[in-house]
């Protein structure tokens with residue numbers, strides 16, 4: 001699993017960070033998403049899928065590898 005985050009689409013709502021703070025972070029100034037792990041470990045897969053479904057802007061997507 002590889003995560004893609006479109007920083008042009010993100011609205012900084014922070015749902016992803018609340019869902020898995022080991023994988024997602026936000027810029028201090030703009031609140032826009034940063035990926036801490038583009039390829040998360042298997043133990044994060046469920047949370048990452050939840051974060052993708054919760055993201056209100058559709059900025060997050062998953063590429064299966």
Ligand code: SF4
Nearest residue numbers: 010011013014016055
């Ligand atoms: S949940 Fe979506 S809109 Fe909110 S910070 Fe994360 S990527 Fe951006």
